[in-house]
Amino acid sequence: MAKSTTYSISVQASTKHLAEVRDFIAKHAKEFGFNKQDVADIQLAVDEAYTNIIKHAYKHDEKKTVDIELGYNGSMFSISLMDTGDAFDPSSYSKPDVRQKIKEKKRGGVGVYLIRKLMDDVEYHTEGSVNEIRMTKTK
Amino acid sequence: MKNFKINHREVQSYDVLELCGELDAHTASQLEDSLKRLIDQEKHQIIVNCKQLDYIASAGLGVFMAYIEDVRSLGGDIKLTNMNPKVYNVFDLLGFPSLYDILEDETDAIKKFETDEAES
Numbered sequence: 001m002a003k004s005t006t007y008s009i010s011v012q013a014s015t016k017h018l019a020e021v022r023d024f025i026a027k028h029a030k031e032f033g034f035n036k037q038d039v040a041d042i043q044l045a046v047d048e049a050y051t052n053i054i055k056h057a058y059k060h061d062e063k064k065t066v067d068i069e070l071g072y073n074g075s076m077f078s079i080s081l082m083d084t085g086d087a088f089d090p091s092s093y094s095k096p097d098v099r100q101k102i103k104e105k106k107r108g109g110v111g112v113y114l115i116r117k118l119m120d121d122v123e124y125h126t127e128g129s130v131n132e133i134r135m136t137k138t139k
Numbered sequence: 140m141k142n143f144k145i146n147h148r149e150v151q152s153y154d155v156l157e158l159c160g161e162l163d164a165h166t167a168s169q170l171e172d173s174l175k176r177l178i179d180q181e182k183h184q185i186i187v188n189c190k191q192l193d194y195i196a197s198a199g200l201g202v203f204m205a206y207i208e209d210v211r212s213l214g215g216d217i218k219l220t221n222m223n224p225k226v227y228n229v230f231d232l233l234g235f236p237s238l239y240d241i242l243e244d245e246t247d248a249i250k251k252f253e254t255d256e257a258e259s
Contacts, residue, residue, distance in 0.1 A: 015165035107201030
């Protein structure tokens with residue numbers, strides 16, 4: 001699909017860079033004209049996706065990198081995060097039962113649900129060694 | 140980059156943790172350490188004031204999920220106050236308002252602690 005504008009950054013897979021990634025996303029989402037709540041939603045969705053890659057795809061190996069690409073076309077704003085770690089199977093996730101998790105003193109497992117709630121469309125692809133999560137929100 | 144800090148103060152018999160800045164997978168361990176320290180000291184009546192909390196991701200929510208049961212089983216609670224609408228929205232998406240006391244301010248949290256105690 002042709003995109004009118006694209007931007008990309010490459011960041012090491014470390015939670016140290018979370019704030020930097022959020023700032024990058026917020027800057028472009030604002031420029032695109034999203035309202036404050038939408039900017040916050042997109043920031044959080046990308047934060048959760050990036051955190052999942054760090055924890056699950058790369059298992060905290062800070063030498064690995066994550067490529068982040070964002071683009072907008074018309075009223076559509078999309079962000080892709082690419083990694084070369086363990087592929088993620090989104091079908092294994094459902095709406096989290098927080099009450100149950102609290103009982104079991106479990107944390108986590110809520111990020112994927114948040115991403116789906118916050119964005120209009122979420123797709124996962126794996127091609128060769130590259131995994132991509134692509135998230136889209138419409139203005 | 141240091142974008143998160145916690146101030147601890149005591150109000151009457153309550154321990155107040157004031158969260159400032161951005162709570163994410165990088166900074167969540169600071170909150171975890173603070174909560175653990177209070178629990179280790181047998182301080183179970185905890186108020187988390189979110190007035191200056193600008194941002195929360197699920198890693199931050201996870202800390203509250205992991206420790207609430209410990210605190211409640213010891214007869215205490217973690218009550219959350221002064222959330223801005225953006226932060227509240229994240230708690231709300233996951234159904235936290237029916238599982239945690241989220242109150243307007245510290246005075247309301249103390250009142251709730253007193254009612255809880257009267258009822259128990």
